[in-house]
Amino acid sequence: MNRKWTRILAIMLALVLLVAFVPGCAKKADPGTTDGGTTPPKTTIKAAMVTDVGGLGDKSFNDGAFQGLERAKAELGVEIKVLESKEITDYESNIDQLATAGFSPIFAVGFLMTDTVSKMSTAFPDVQFGGVDEFFDPVPANVVGLNFKEEQGSYLAGVVAGLATKDKFDSKLNADNVIGFVGGMDIPLIQKFEAGFIAGAKSVNPDVKVISLYAGNFSDIAKGKELGYSLIEQKADVIYAAAGAVGLGTIEACKDKGALFIGVDVDQYETVANSGDVMLTSMIKRVDNAVFETIKAVVDGKFPGGTIKAFGLAEEGVGLAPYHDFDSKIPQAIKDAVEKARTEIIAGTINVPTAR
Amino acid sequence: MSAAEERPAAPRDWASIAQKVGTPIASVVLAILIGSLIMWISGYDPVAAFAALYQGAFGTPKAFGDTLLKSTPLILAGLGLAYGFRANLFNIGAEGQLFMGGLAAAWLGLMLAGQPWFVSLPLLILAAMLAGAAWAFIPAILKARIGAHEVITTMMFTYIARYLVSWLVVGPLKSPGQIPQTGLLPVESQLPRIQSLFSEATLQAMPFLKLGRAHTGIFVALIAAVIVWLVLKYTTLGYENRAVGYNPFAAETGGISVQWTTVKALCISGALAGLAGAVEVMGVHHRLFDQFSSGFGFTGIAVALLAKNHPIAVVPAALLFGALSAGGGTMQLMADVPQKIILIVQALVIFFVAAEGIITYFIKQRQKEVTSHAG
DSSP: OHHHHHHHHHHHHHHHHHHHHHHHHHHHHHHHHHHHHHSSOSSSOEEEEEOOTTOTTOSSHHHHHHHHHHHHHHHHOOEEEEEOOSSTTHHHHHHHHHHHTTOBSEEEESGGGHHHHHHHHHHOTTSOEEEETOOOSSOOTTEEEEEEOHHHHHHHHHHHHHHHTTOOSSTTOOSSOEEEEEESSSSHHHHHHHHHHHHHHHHHOTTOEEEEEEOSSSOOHHHHHHHHHHHHHTTOOEEEEESTTHHHHHHHHHHHHTOEEEEEESOHHHHSTTOTTTEEEEEEEOHHHHHHHHHHHHHTTOOOTTEEEEEOTTTTSEEEOOOGGGTTTSOHHHHHHHHHHHHHHHHTSSOOOSOO | OHHHHHSOSHHHHHHHHHHHHHHHHHHHHHHHHHHHHHHHHTTOOHHHHHHHHHIIIIISHHHHHHHHHHHHHHHHHHHHHHHHHHTTOOOTTHHHHHHHHHHHHHHHHHHTTTSOHHHHHHHHHHHHHHHHHHHHHHHHHHHHHHOOOHHHHHHHHHHHHHHHHHHHHHTTTOOSSSSOBOOOOOGGGSOOBGGGGSOHHHHHHOGGGOOTTOBTHHHHHHHHHHHHHHHHHHSHHHHHHHHHHHOHHHHHHTTOOHHHHHHHHHHHHHHHHHHHHHHIIIIIISSOBTTOOSSHHHHHHHHHHHTTTOHHHHHHHHHHHHHHHHHHHHHHHHHOOOTHHHHHHHHHHHHHHHHHHHHHHHHHHHHHHHHHHHO
């Protein structure tokens, strides 16, 4: 027994040493090569982003921002880099490392990074920052807040839902004049979606009943399904979810019990597999456009530092995704109503509320 | 024969220590090797990746500071879990107690604005431990009186705690502004950063003290580890805890109240988890918001498992998980390896630590066979 354990211990120690030394050796060579690699200034601009804890593959604004970066790489030739965050405390170290490594602009995705961006903008005054969904007061000179007029896009979603629930173009639509809204957290940012949605629905269907439920977070998929069931039970036949991953559960509920769904942030028809039979449309936030436009501004030497940029329908910062499978079913009247609302919002004749 | 009789106890001890220390290390090594294999198969360079990871976790004082920063709540949560495991209690709801501790610290910290630090810091820490203990108390009573399993009840209490904090930071405790969070704690209620304790001249002379974000909560965690170790090893409280863990029936027969010990064990476990929440609020964020914990209560389970529930071993185990987390950013930056690989390595560590239980079980079975044949 004794000798056996000694042998096992010896093998383990050997493995430990091996694993401990291999990175140790490589480390010495590493800084030299990476430093050497970055010295020739081939491209002047190195743009980067830090995701929030949702990470890449969230099929939402982290992925959207990444698309903007990729487009900038393809069209403007900038070098790009993404650092994903696993924990809240990663935000600061990730931004710090990117700034130290010479990246600018650096995009921080999500309002939870607001404090960190403020702090890092002071620590790195020469680095330019873009805060997606972040609001600063006052805005530091090297920061641009990239905000979206979600209420405008949600208004269009409301127009679609308000008219669809009265219609019969799909078997999942019932006779009751009820539609639903699922929100993530009950905060002003999400209330904008709700306010726009309700205003849009009431503008075309004054008697419509809009039931709003909040999940309390942006991640609990099971909760989203539960809320979906609850809305469908209360006769809602079109549900709009502005709730991050929670909405994925609501899609499941719609498929299960037969209701139509309006997606959010990205064209969820494309990102959520097998959702075509319930996905009426999506309210898209063009985070990619906002990020791309900001990088382009940096390339042109016109970085709008110290401002909050609000991307609305006019700037193509928000909008509705294609109807996809429903394109042939949806009556032309609904499509026309959406177009009419869009032009009126851009023209300023409709003023969409941002709070309930 | 005579040689064996001359040294009866010592080799057995060495073997058991080697087994105790060796198997967790082997788990980590295996996890890293298989993680490397996965990276290699996926087309990444594992050597460069782990080199970058090492660099990001230990390469500079600032990087090491980040490792300490991330280890601090894991040490405390791990201690809480380990203390419960020693009494054969699985406090899977440490995350909820952690939330309550963070809530208590944030709330009291805001209330105590204007008090000097030597008043507010101890009070906040005490309040957080009480809140954590209180959150574990009801599941503890349910376990002791009617045998409701603590895995279910503490987990349910985690949901209550999380939604309670969620509601409070959106509603009553929300500070003005767009973001759902409380206001900043007054400076007197914040655990200062380690480097802020030294003058600029000292930092210039001793640059290894420039630990960046590492805060004094790490000392709270280290002191807690020593105290838990002393309690388990040298006090009646700790003895009863271990006795109930080994064999509740024997303990009961020996005159130990199993019910009372269960309540105490879960409450102490909860107090330590609450402390973990407090150091996060007081040392890192300086305010409370919905997502202030990145599941430290759950990672604490893995830390306790890897440490084999030994309070002192919790420290290196937490440092390992802290280092994996701290080095993740550098790994992405230097080696282009996605963050998710780190999650895979962490999961593999947990897997092998758990699987180790199975391995030792088979070894023991074989040992029994061997001894019975020999006899």
